[in-house]
Amino acid sequence: MDKSSVQQLAPWLNSGQTLCLLGSSGAGKSTLTNTLTNANQQTGAIREDDSRGRHTTTHRSMHFCVSGACIIDAPGLRTLRPDGGDDSINTAFEDIGYWAAQCQFRNCHHESEPGCAVREHCDPDRIFNYHKLLRDLHRTQQTPLERINERSRWKAIIKSVRNKRE
Ligand SMILES: Nc1nc2c(ncn2[C@@H]2O[C@H](COP(=O)(O)OP(=O)(O)OP(=O)(O)O)[C@@H](O)[C@H]2O)c(=O)[nH]1
Ligand SMILES: [Mg+2]
Ligand SMILES: [Zn+2]
Structure with missing residues (x-):
């Protein structure tokens, strides 16, 4: 070091x-x-x-x-449980909210949609962090059963992508 x-x-x-x-x-x-x-x-x-x-x-x-x-x-942190709800994330990412109002689609996810003002004006790392925090928050709001279902859904997706590559 x-x-x-x-x-x-x-x-x-x-x-x-x-x-x-x-x-x-x-x-x-x-x-x-x-x-x-x-x-x-x-x-x-x-x-x-x-x-x-x-x-x-x-x-x-x-x-x-x-x-x-x-x-x-201390041992490494495994998960971060964001305190508060969508509101607190939106307050911390006011700029994303500002530009989101100007996206072509009202329900734009700022991923690959055309006419996305957020991707045009905001730093990609910042958008990535915004999405990651929303995912973390969403996970903490799920019931254990919903979490298990979602995990197996993702496992199946990853497996099918791997199979396609081989
Ligand atoms: N280049 C570089 N490597 C580092 C530095 N600090 C740690 N590493 C390397 O990163 C790896 C992980 O470091 P650890 O100190 O074991 O990490 P930790 O945060 O204690 O991880 P956990 O105990 O698993 O939570 C080791 O291979 C270190 O040699 C750094 O400042 N520079
Ligand atoms: Mg350690
Ligand atoms: Zn957008």
Whole structure:
């Protein structure tokens, strides 16, 4: 790990301060812990197909940094449950709402529809994040049975795409 990038954390590393590392698996939480302390936390390789981690860390543990702070290494977050509803997402993505009003179709999903003002004016990464948060929210609003049904529907789709490729 690049020691100079770690220096940016210096303001939070004084004696008496406690840091808790949160992030998806493979983000580098344990690597950071090892860099800042004398810990020897196991770190894991990243999966090649989707560049995610493998949930190497399974327990929370606390370590002392050389500088005196405490740092808590934690397992990677598996899911993020957005608080609030569509409203809070729409407030955070006001620009998308603004341009959506000018899309050719009122029910435009800003995916591949013609005349989409959102895709014309907004950053693709931002649209991606917007869709991802809406999907996360939608998932938390499903019943367990709906979730299972949707998962098997997707499994079937992925399988048929794979079969076509082979
Ligand atoms: N290039 C680079 N690789 C890093 C950096 N930090 C971590 N890695 C690599 O990313 C991989 C995953 O790092 P970990 O520290 O195990 O990630 P983690 O967040 O603890 O993951 P979980 O324990 O699975 O939640 C390892 O192969 C690290 O060597 C970094 O700053 N730069
Ligand atoms: Mg870890
Ligand atoms: Zn649109």
